[in-house]
Amino acid sequence: MSDAFRPQVLAGKVVFIAGASSGINLGIARRLHAEGAKVAIASRKHDKITAAAASIAPDVLGLAADVRDYAGIEAALRTAHDRFGPIDILVSGAAGNFLAPALGMSANAFKTVIDIDLIGTFNVLRAGFEFLNKPGASAISITAPQGERPAMFQAHACAAKAGINMLTQCLGMEWGPLGVRVNAISPGPIADTEGMARLAPTPEMEAMVKGRLALRDYGTKDDIAEAVIWLATGASRYVTGTVIDVDGGARLGDARSPI
Numbered sequence: 001m002s003d004a005f006r007p008q009v010l011a012g013k014v015v016f017i018a019g020a021s022s023g024i025n026l027g028i029a030r031r032l033h034a035e036g037a038k039v040a041i042a043s044r045k046h047d048k049i050t051a052a053a054a055s056i057a058p059d060v061l062g063l064a065a066d067v068r069d070y071a072g073i074e075a076a077l078r079t080a081h082d083r084f085g086p087i088d089i090l091v092s093g094a095a096g097n098f099l100a101p102a103l104g105m106s107a108n109a110f111k112t113v114i115d116i117d118l119i120g121t122f123n124v125l126r127a128g129f130e131f132l133n134k135p136g137a138s139a140i141s142i143t144a145p146q147g148e149r150p151a152m153f154q155a156h157a158c159a160a161k162a163g164i165n166m167l168t169q170c171l172g173m174e175w176g177p178l179g180v181r182v183n184a185i186s187p188g189p190i191a192d193t194e195g196m197a198r199l200a201p202t203p204e205m206e207a208m209v210k211g212r213l214a215l216r217d218y219g220t221k222d223d224i225a226e227a228v229i230w231l232a233t234g235a236s237r238y239v240t241g242t243v244i245d246v247d248g249g250a251r252l253g254d255a256r257s258p259i
């Protein structure tokens with residue numbers, strides 16, 4: 001069937017995505033909009049988020065808010081709710097990361113990543129709960145394989161993502177009876193992202209990362225958007241409190257040798 005005649009699976013659904021001025025989360029926003037959703041996106045920088053929204057379509061709402069600022073993110077959620085109505089799909093994907101050994105991190109460096117990734121995810125989900133379309137809403141956090149598997153020079157991000165994985169399970173238990181499913185998606189290395197530019201900045205490092213992966217290649221932003229769509233629809237109605245790995249096998253470790 002030509003795309004022009006394919007039904008849009010999220011027609012009329014309201015989506016709020018935190019941390020979507022670039023990368024994977026902007027890719028998710030673009031894809032969900034193409035599936036008929038009404039989309040609001042948020043990130044820290046006004047110019048960046050406004051341009052990102054405009055790059056999708058004029059009806060996409062771009063809102064400046066720092067996930068570390070509870071009142072700020074709550075105000076952005078309220079604005080989206082007032083514009084589009086109750087939120088069906090809430091995505092928490094803001095993150096900060098840099099390679100540094102623990103001994104090269106100040107207390108504030110460690111805290112900064114915990115604040116953005118873990119506390120920020122709590123803030124988005126906690127503030128977002130009030131604005132969700134209940135029962136039936138789906139809350140989705142973006143985690144990483146490093147939340148299950150340690151990595152060199154990533155103590156801050158590993159600890160933060162591990163916290164997100166546990167938060168997902170706890171809120172899955174608490175909010176299931178209230179009509180909200182809470183899950184996370186764990187992307188492996190995704191092509192053309194700031195994350196991989198920071199973690200594997202040279203062609204040699206990129207080749208090394210791919211060579212160790214079971215599926216031997218980077219994923220795409222669309223691979224992650226597909227998982228969001230699944231978690232957003234009735235196809236996943238009996239799924240909560242879990243992490244969906246869309247990672248080419250990254251969480252499994254080095255897929256080259258027996259030890």
Ligand code: HXC
Nearest residue numbers: 095096097098100104105106108109112144146157194195
């Ligand atoms: C050591 C560093 C550092 C580095 C910053 N810091 N970079 N320490 N090595 N390379 C320290 C600073 O010196 C400071 O500590 C503290 O961290 C806070 O830095 P700020 O620049 O003041 O913070 P802020 O402006 O809030 O910026 C946050 C940021 C920045 C994380 C540092 O890089 C950012 O805005 N990132 C957003 C985009 C991003 O990272 N995207 C990639 C996500 S990839 P002091 O002590 O000096 O005050 C991803 C991949 C997941 O998440 C897969 C792995 C889990």
Ligand code: NAP
Nearest residue numbers: 019021022023024043044066067094095189190193194195
């Ligand atoms: P990215 O393009 O840098 O995306 C991060 C987003 O978060 C940006 O839109 C940034 O926008 C926003 N942000 C950062 N700090 C914020 C804050 N305090 N408040 C609000 N927004 C904030 O990186 P990416 O690589 O696509 O990563 C996206 C997500 O996927 C992250 O959760 C990351 O951990 C996860 N992930 C990525 C990979 C990968 O291969 N790239 C692998 C596993 C997991 P502003 O600068 O405008 O605020």
